[in-house]
Amino acid sequence: MDAEISGTGRVWTGGSARSTGSIHRPRSVCSKAQAGKRNAKKVLGNLDAGGEKQKYKVIEIAASSYPVSSLCKLFKVSRSGYYAYPKRKHMDRDKEAALLIRRVYARYEGKYGYRQIQLFLWQDEGIWMNHKKVLRLMQKLGLQSNIRRKRRFNTAYHAGERVAENLLKRNFTAEKPNQKWVTDVTQYRVGERWLYLSAVKDLFNNEIVAYQLSERNDNELVLKTFAKAFAKQKDVTGLVVHSDQGFQYTSHAYHDMLPKVSAQISMSRRGNCLDNASMESFFSHLKTEGLYPYNIRNLAEAQNRIEKYIRFYNQRRPQRKLNKLTPVEYRRQFAA
Known part of the structure; x- marks a missing residue:
């Protein structure tokens, strides 16, 4: 022409x-x-x-x-038609982006808000979209996280036998794997029964190193968790393991176990959950994303959901603090 x-x-x-x-x-x-x-x-x-x-x-x-x-x-x-053309082009681009956001939102069952959807767009589709644009389009589409945080049940502390100093002091960062671990026990109720989860998290890449499930909240639950962790990580010399002052962590068995592998014990101050905020954060994600959205009817289903979520968290859920990588990807990149 x-x-x-x-x-x-x-x-x-x-x-x-x-x-x-x-x-x-x-x-x-x-x-x-x-x-x-x-x-x-x-x-x-x-x-x-x-x-x-x-x-x-x-x-x-x-x-x-x-x-x-x-x-x-x-x-x-017409000039007016031409000047409207860039706006229509922008709307066409928004249409494609909106379809992509809707697809990713549906893929993860509507659990996530705009910040996590932004990371999934990058991980799954290879598209980095400005978080403000993701938020604007999600609001336009009427999409929002469908998970709601439930009231937390606080368990009573039992008097501890041994209490260690707080070596971590809320410094939830580590320069290499097996430098700092945090641990805790949480519970989930199904009908009149309770399921207890003990987990250990590496602060280097936020990976769940080991976990154990049981219907009994006892010392054995925690000891088995660490037996799994130490079986995976052969050399943990100098490792700092941080927990609250729960009865399992002040027991003689716990305090005898960690020094044998040259690990140091660190504990939160009494009644101060923020001293172990990183572990609390994982349990919150687990429940709001992996348990609360589902109508769980028995302990076997709850156990399956927990195990499935931990695999997802370690291998498929990217984190902004890990340069938009998953915990496993971040660890492998460090080791490469």
Whole structure:
């Protein structure tokens, strides 16, 4: 689609929405066309080819060199239509982004808000979208996290036999694996029965190193958890293991076990849950994402949900603090 820009002696070639540069034609040719001695379409090309969208694209490219009003007149389109074109383009891009967000939101059962959806877009689709755009489109689509935090049941402390100093002091970062672990026990109720989960988390990459489930909240629950952890990690010399002052962690058995592997014991101050906030955070994610959204009817189903979520958390759930990687990916990247 070739067109002369009035008063310039130059011809713009539209083709397939791409610029071929400024093509000079002899002034005699242009004067003949202006005088009507030749057919304008033969000189300028078919200005009706390609439809309005094609014309808007050509005008958009040429607008940096020629007046928009002249271009619109030449291509027989309205200026208002052209100026609305960038907005429509933006809406088209939003349409694609919105479909993608809706798909990712549905893939994870509507559990997550815009910040986690942003990370899943990057992990699953390879698309990094500004978090403000994700939030705007989710609000436009009426999408929000469907999980609700439930009231926490606090268990009573039993008087401890041994209490250690708080070595961690809320410094929940580590420079390498097996430098700092945090641990705790949480409970989940199904009907009139309780299921107890003991877990150990590595603060280097927030990975759940080991866990144990039981219907009994006793010393054996914690000891079995650490037996699994130490079976995976052969050398833990200098490791700091932080817990609260629960009765399992102040028991003789616990205090005898850790020094045998050259690990140090650290404990929160009495009744101060923020001293072990990192572990509390994991339990919160587990319950709000992996348990509360489901109608769990028995302990076997609860156990299955917990085990499934821990695998998901370690292997599939990216974290902003880990450079948008999952705990396992972050550990492997460090080891590479």
